[in-house]
Amino acid sequence: xxxxxxxxxxxxxxxxEAIKTHFPSDHLSINETQWLISTTGTATELxxxxxxxxxxxxxxxxxGNAIIFATSGYFGRGPTTIWEWMxxxxxxxxxx
Numbered sequence: 326x327x328x329x330x331x332x333x334x335x336x337x338x339x340x341x342e343a344i345k346t347h348f349p350s351d352h353l354s355i356n357e358t359q360w361l362i363s364t365t366g367t368a369t370e371l372x373x374x375x376x377x378x379x380x381x382x383x384x385x386x387x388x389g390n391a392i393i394f395a396t397s398g399y400f401g402r403g404p405t406t407i408w409e410w411m412x413x414x415x416x417x418x419x420x421x
Contacts, residue, residue, distance in 0.1 A: 337389030363414035
């Protein structure tokens with residue numbers, strides 16, 4: 326599994342709803358505009374799944390604005406719950 330950061334410039338209710346719907350047990354809210362998602366695939370695939378932008382359907386209405394990127398490592402200072410969630414998700418094998 327990979328961990329993706331979803332960063333919104335402001336609260337995007339439709340994006341938040343898509344995160345909760347598509348990843349009910351694989352998301353973590355850092356705050357109302359910053360989320361982590363654990364999944365397989367690419368940032369482009371995740372962006373499409375959340376309805377932000379689909380390169381196959383570029384004229385389709387968007388759920389909102391966000392920047393999405395995969396993490397290759399992590400370090401910093403934050404609540405223990407974030408570090409524990411990230412560790413657990415990174416240790417989860419795909420499909421397991």
